[in-house]
Amino acid sequence: MFTKENQKWNKFVISIDEDCKLKDFLIDEMSFSIRSISRMKREKNIFINGKVSKPTAEVKKGDILEIVLNEDGSQFIPQNLGVRCLYNDEDLLIFDKPPFMVVHPTKSHRESTLANHVSYFIDTLDEKFKIRFVNRLDMNTSGIVIVAKNAYAHHKLSKDMETNDISKNYLAIVEGVIEKDRDTIDLPIYRETEDSITRVVDSRGQRAITHYEVLERYKNHTLVKLKIDTGRTHQIRVHLSSISKGIVGDELYGVVDEDLIGRQALHACKIEFNQPRSCDRILVESELPEDFIQLIDKLKYL
Structure with missing residues (x-):
């Protein structure tokens, strides 16, 4: 499913295995919340074959899906504890x-x-x-x-x-x-x-x-x-x-x-x-x- 290139902690590059609704894929296969998907849509961080797409889109087998996450970090006080x-x-x-x-x-x-x-x-x-x-x-x-x-x-x-x-x-x-x-x-x-x-x-x-x-x-x-x-x-x-x-x-x-x-x-x-x-x-x-x-x-x- 995942390609070998261009993967990062906040970036997923995926070769779609079968036709499906993008929103269903994001929820069922990627475990993204509705809130996260809404943020991706708002920030235009979903791409199908290099073009900005919406979660309501249909993806076909062989399509290249790219997802970029902009996530807020945890609010813990940073401390170097030597771990x-x-x-x-x-x-x-x-x-x-x-x-x-x-x-x-x-x-x-x-x-x-x-x-x-x-x-x-x-x-x-x-x-x-x-x-x-x-x-x-x-x-x-x-x-x-x-x-x-x-x-x-x-x-x-x-x-x-x-x-x-x-x-x-x-x-x-x-x-x-x-x-x-x-x-x-x-x-x-x-x-x-x-x-x-x-x-x-x-x-x-x-x-x-x-x-x-x-x-x-x-x-x-x-x-x-x-x-x-x-x-x-x-x-x-x-x-x-x-x-x-x-x-x-x-x-x-x-x-x-x-x-x-x-x-x-x-x-x-x-x-x-x-x-x-x-x-x-x-x-x-x-x-x-x-x-x-x-x-x-x-x-x-x-």
């Missing part, structure tokens, strides 16, 4: 979130969030787009966070997550020694009340699937690699707790020992996905942060 960018293309940014950093500003964390750093980073690119997080991590979980540069990329990756076309891998250190080398935890996760922070395993909940593999066993702890097929809130933390192997440092579901580590020992280490436009398979990895490495060193000598 490493792992990947950057016309549709996506991927960052290596450190522990103790909130992804999105809240009433109690208005600044020094990942969103503040992303705003700063966007300014250095001389690009302008709304920040759309494709995934999020808890404040004390480190690792990979994806940002979409446009509505199409966000819609495409969100859909791929629903169909399990995105592979998400984590590393965790848990209390106790896991005997099985590998296993799958397939247990529903439920929120008991609307204001509850914690989640529980309960038959009333949504299905959640976590695969784990033991990488290393210590005297009283285990290093595990995890892959999740679903993305429920606190999924890995709840599932490991359900087999009596809570994550080290997890205040809600595990055992806190600040002599070992000052936060939950959970790191989003790898993600594999299809690039939204080209469909090329992309693999991005994040190295273990220093506190996680230090924890492993401590456990080897306990």
Whole structure:
């Protein structure tokens, strides 16, 4: 569908595969809102075969559709927080979130969030787009966070997550020694009340699937690699707790020992996905942060 040339974060060049109404294509295939389409029309930023067109036009197979987006950026305070960018293309940014950093500003964390750093980073690119997080991590979980540069990329990756076309891998250190080398935890996760922070395993909940593999066993702890097929809130933390192997440092579901580590020992280490436009398979990895490495060193000598 997309041509190889002239693609930008705010510019789509598409070879139409079949006859259709342009407005239907923009909504169904590109996931643009009615408001966005109205703005494109008003600013005359829709072109068919090089000529300005309206959303009411008909497009034919083989037509070249060009769309230019003029989007207002997010209103976060730009802050250079030193967060490493792992990947950057016309549709996506991927960052290596450190522990103790909130992804999105809240009433109690208005600044020094990942969103503040992303705003700063966007300014250095001389690009302008709304920040759309494709995934999020808890404040004390480190690792990979994806940002979409446009509505199409966000819609495409969100859909791929629903169909399990995105592979998400984590590393965790848990209390106790896991005997099985590998296993799958397939247990529903439920929120008991609307204001509850914690989640529980309960038959009333949504299905959640976590695969784990033991990488290393210590005297009283285990290093595990995890892959999740679903993305429920606190999924890995709840599932490991359900087999009596809570994550080290997890205040809600595990055992806190600040002599070992000052936060939950959970790191989003790898993600594999299809690039939204080209469909090329992309693999991005994040190295273990220093506190996680230090924890492993401590456990080897306990």
